[in-house]
Amino acid sequence: MLITGIKSKPVYAPLQPDLRGRYHLMVGHGVGGEPLLRVLGDLQTAAPSSGAHTQILYVTDAAAADSITGQIRAAKVANVRLFERGDELLAAFQAVLAGSLMGTRLYVAGPESFMGLVMRIALQFNLNKDEIRAEECGTLARRVYCIHCCSATENVRTNITQCGCGRWLVVRDHYSRRLAAYMGVMVDAEAPGELPPVKEVFL
Amino acid sequence: MNHADTIVVRVVAIEQVTPQIKHFTLAPAAGGNFPAFSGGSHIIVVMRGVNRIHRNPYSLMSSPGQLETYEVSVRRMEQSRGGSHFMHDQVQVGNELEIAHPVNLFPLDKIARKHLLIAGGIGITPFMAQLADLRTAGVPYELHYATRSPEHCAFGGLLSEREPGRVQKYYDCTGELIDFEGLLSNQPLGTHVYVCGPAPMIEKVVATARERGWPDSHIHWEQFSAPPVGDAFDVYLARSSLKVHVVPDQSLLESIEAAGVEVPYLCRGGVCGFCRTKVVEVDGTLVHNDHFLSDEEKASGKTIMPCVSRARCSKLVLDL
Numbered sequence: 199m200l201i202t203g204i205k206s207k208p209v210y211a212p213l214q215p216d217l218r219g220r221y222h223l224m225v226g227h228g229v230g231g232e233p234l235l236r237v238l239g240d241l242q243t244a245a246p247s248s249g250a251h252t253q254i255l256y257v258t259d260a261a262a263a264d265s266i267t268g269q270i271r272a273a274k275v276a277n278v279r280l281f282e283r284g285d286e287l288l289a290a291f292q293a294v295l296a297g298s299l300m301g302t303r304l305y306v307a308g309p310e311s312f313m314g315l316v317m318r319i320a321l322q323f324n325l326n327k328d329e330i331r332a333e334e335c336g337t338l339a340r341r342v343y344c345i346h347c348c349s350a351t352e353n354v355r356t357n358i359t360q361c362g363c364g365r366w367l368v369v370r371d372h373y374s375r376r377l378a379a380y381m382g383v384m385v386d387a388e389a390p391g392e393l394p395p396v397k398e399v400f401l
Numbered sequence: 402m403n404h405a406d407t408i409v410v411r412v413v414a415i416e417q418v419t420p421q422i423k424h425f426t427l428a429p430a431a432g433g434n435f436p437a438f439s440g441g442s443h444i445i446v447v448m449r450g451v452n453r454i455h456r457n458p459y460s461l462m463s464s465p466g467q468l469e470t471y472e473v474s475v476r477r478m479e480q481s482r483g484g485s486h487f488m489h490d491q492v493q494v495g496n497e498l499e500i501a502h503p504v505n506l507f508p509l510d511k512i513a514r515k516h517l518l519i520a521g522g523i524g525i526t527p528f529m530a531q532l533a534d535l536r537t538a539g540v541p542y543e544l545h546y547a548t549r550s551p552e553h554c555a556f557g558g559l560l561s562e563r564e565p566g567r568v569q570k571y572y573d574c575t576g577e578l579i580d581f582e583g584l585l586s587n588q589p590l591g592t593h594v595y596v597c598g599p600a601p602m603i604e605k606v607v608a609t610a611r612e613r614g615w616p617d618s619h620i621h622w623e624q625f626s627a628p629p630v631g632d633a634f635d636v637y638l639a640r641s642s643l644k645v646h647v648v649p650d651q652s653l654l655e656s657i658e659a660a661g662v663e664v665p666y667l668c669r670g671g672v673c674g675f676c677r678t679k680v681v682e683v684d685g686t687l688v689h690n691d692h693f694l695s696d697e698e699k700a701s702g703k704t705i706m707p708c709v710s711r712a713r714c715s716k717l718v719l720d721l
């Protein structure tokens with residue numbers, strides 16, 4: 199009983215360089231490093247001088263090969279910053295946006311829940327669809343917001359999950375950009391303890 | 402929008418604000434308040450002349466927080482087909498006119514982090530109401546306003562008074578030009594640019610913004626074209642089985658309306674797309690003057706915006 203077909207589910211596509219941009223800001227997490235390197239290569243081929251206006255913020259994690267991290271560290275761009283944790287990157291990302299000018303394009307790649315957190319900050323800076331390219335890769339694990347206790351659970355891979363408040367939630371496709379999470383709704387409200395089969399669906 | 406839902410208004414004040422611009426204050430003839438609107442809205446003013454009805458769009462300039470009156474400014478167009486001359490020469494305090502409900506085709510972006518307003522001449526009008534909204538919105542903004550000379554700078558004094566430090570004026574007569582490049586190269590992320598003024602100014606701002614990497618969703622412009630004068634031609638309305646003659650100084654839309662056929666419209670200036678009409682047949686060329694159809698649509702000759710466009714032909718057949 200996964201509730202699907204809801205339009206708010208974000209749409210992602212393979213990263214393409216946007217040559218109309220003057221500044222390029224690339225943000226990635228773990229396996230997102232590969233698509234970032236790919237789009238960086240495409241950008242530098244099409245616009246060889248773009249490196250001077252390109253910055254990369256990247257979270258290294260175990261899911262990504264060391265060679266990717268090495269290549270990102272060595273990228274010929276104005277600024278590369280590596281982070282060990284997502285929240286460190288998000289704080290730095292926010293500071294970079296605060297000092298950025300119109301003409302900036304954002305490229306984001308990583309697991310979906312990371313992308314959601316990045317997008318939420320981008321939204322605060324009024325970045326629109328035509329300024330953002332996003333490619334989801336790696337795990338589809340979701341960040342789930344419990345509509346009953348208002349807390350979020352990270353890395354949910356199953357259709358049904360237990361929130362910290364003890365409630366069993368069904369994970370909907372209804373996504374909130376403001377909360378950067380999918381909505382979780384109590385599944386056994388009518389018949390407490392009666393759960394539909396729990397399946398791994400967000401892999 | 403059609404003609405039934407107009408509001409009868411009384412002209413309560415007229416002021417000559419520059420050698421070419423008159424400012425009109427209107428109140429509902431039936432008393433009470435006007436409908437609410439947001440900055441950037443326009444109204445259509447219906448002027449019943451002796452043997453012609455003019456319907457011209459004018460931006461609302463009064464504060465959206467004050468609905469006892471609406472204010473519009475009208476520039477006397479040198480090559481007027483009558484509307485602006487009617488407003489300047491015929492309309493007196495106490496007269497009644499009709500207006501259509503306000504429509505906003507030039508709204509401010511609600512989540513912008515900064516608003517950059519650029520006006521040329523009479524293009525200041527939509528910004529007057531937007532500024533009233535912005536003064537209380539708590540979001541940074543600035544206005545760059547170019548006119549021929551201080552004498553032609555409508556509301557210049559009022560703006561300096563209301564917007565200290567946020568308005569910059571430029572006068573052609575002293576050679577001051579807006580530095581579009583500089584202005585559009587240094588705006589913080591989340592800025593929206595709005596431009597209203599003569600066509601070359603709009604083109605320059607849009608082109609410069611794009612060239613400086615601005616995405617289209619942050620670029621806004623408004624330009625109501627006045628329907629240009631052209632050759633006379635005949636139009637056949639296929640569904641109504643009517644033949645209508647279009648004289649040089651009357652628009653296609655006005656001619657069709659005069660024959661009693663209604664076409665939906667919002668702007669009458671080639672912007673909104675509401676009057677879009679199918680062309681069944683034409684034995685010459687369509688003269689497209691709108692800002693709505695794409696170049697391909699214009700080239701295909703299958704549709705026309707009769708509020709501003711016409712034809713150079715002896716026979717045009719429309720699906721009306």
Ligand code: FES
Pocket residue numbers: 665666667668669670671672673674675676677691693706707708709
């Ligand atoms: S009425 Fe708006 S385009 Fe014709």
